[in-house]
Amino acid sequence: MSASGGRSAQLKHTGLRSGWTTGACATAATTAAYTALLTGEFPDPVTITLPKGHTPAFALAAEEHGGSYAMAGIVKDAGDDPDVTHGALVRSTVRLLPPGSGVVFRAGAGVGTVTRPGLPLEVGEPAINPVPRQMIRDHVARAAARHGGTGDVEVTVSVDHGEEIARSTWNPRLGILGGLSILGTTGIVVPYSCSAWIDSIRRGVDVARAAGRTHLAGCTGSTSEKTAVSLYGLPEDALLDMGDFAGAVLKYVRRHPVERLTICGGFAKLSKLAAGHMDLHSARSQVDKGLLAELARSAGADEALAAEVAAANTGLGALHLCSAAGVPLGDRVAEVARDQALAVLRGAPVMVDVVCIDRAGTVVGRSTPR
Known part of the structure; x- marks a missing residue:
């Protein structure tokens, strides 16, 4: 896969465009800036090699040569992925250092700093993740070998308006303050993989464990967080903002256990978990009203009520029918969702309970911990 001028490539069979991570953009910007320091000219477009061998080319959106430093900027194209950093200008400013200094990383404006343990970076380090750091080191070394440099540089990565953008990410909760993280393991953003969100879930578990938390709550949104x-x-x-990614929480906690995990969310979403779905998004899983009818029967509903549940317009509609009849469908859904979660945990030493709420945050179903 390659991209001319930083444009994303078309994914086979889907019609969707892949994009590039902030780590790939920072690597390309660093390569261009360091090359300009060594040669006096900015390569534009600048081509880099990603960990799996892809060689995208990025057009420069900004460049500046100050004699002792050079800066290059690249606009991030996330393709068709719903990424809050799509369109952000990622800059890298490179300064030469004395021989033997290696590559030193700094957080510029809009890039965060780590303030809590539990992340793959030490407290006080700029939030430039390990894979992007290695990509940058590799490309600095290649440029040095090509143009007669030593490879000893200070690399300051910044993102225009990054501090503002970061407010809609997990960074503040993870203790990454002052801006965004520079992320990416492959350099490529796959549309609708929501890899950044899933990575944030994992980092959230890591930070909570490092802080000694033994009870975590995976929540589908802000209302369920308040309930938890x-x-x-x-x-x-x-609190883990899991959104629709129940499976991501369960699979990571299976490998990194805590004593207790509560899953809290809307009744309809958690009825999907009860049906065995690990992705609760409306585009990728649907409420199974046939299952709700079966669960209503097991909770005491007669055949007439079960038929009404099966024909209900929505999951909440089915819940209201059962509530009016005194049938605890919410509790039954919570119990079955808990059992599905335990199946994914595969015997990991984690106690699980499930809490179902309505849109107002009222608890409408709850399982016992098991």
């Missing part, structure tokens, strides 16, 4: 805090008094760093 109200029920259990959990601190902010014990």
Whole structure:
């Protein structure tokens, strides 16, 4: 896969465009800036090699040569992925250092700094993740070998408006302050993989464990977070904004256990978990009203009520029918969702309970921990 001028490539069979991570953009910007320091000319477009061998080319959106430093900027194209950093200008400013200094990383404006343990970076380090750091080191070394440099440089990565953009990410909760993280393991953003969100879930578990938290809550949104805090008094760093990615939480906690995991979310979404779906997004899984009818029967509904549940317009509609009849469908969905979660955990030493809420945050179903 290659991209002319940084444009994303078309994914086979899907019609969707892949994009490039902030780490790939920072690597390309660094390569262009360091090359300009060594040669006096900015390569434009600048081509880099990603970890799996792809060689995208990026057009420069900004460049500046100040004699002792050079800066290059690249606009991030996330393709068709719903990425908050799409369109952000990622800059790298490179300065020469004395021989033997190696590559020193700095956080510029809009790039965060790590303030809590549990991440793959030490406290006080700029939030430039390990794979992007290695990509940058590799490309600095290649440019040095090609143009007669020593490879000893200070690399300051910045993102225009990054601090503002970061407010809509997990960074503040993870203790990454002042801006965004420079992310990426392959350099490529696959549309609708929501890899950044899933990575944030994993880092959230890591930070919570490092802080000694033994009870975490995977929540589908802000209303369910408030419910979890109200029920259990959990601190902010014990709350995982899992969105629709229940499977991502469960699979990571399976490998990195905590004593207790609560899953809290809307009744309809968690009825999908009860049906065995790990991705709860409306475009990728649907409420199974046939299953709801079966669960209603097991909770005491007669055949007439079960038929009404099966014909209900929505999951909440089915819940209201059962509530009016005194049938605890919410509790039954929570119990089955808990059992599905335990199946994914595969015997990991984690106690699980599930809390279902309505749109107002009222608890409409709850399982016992198991």
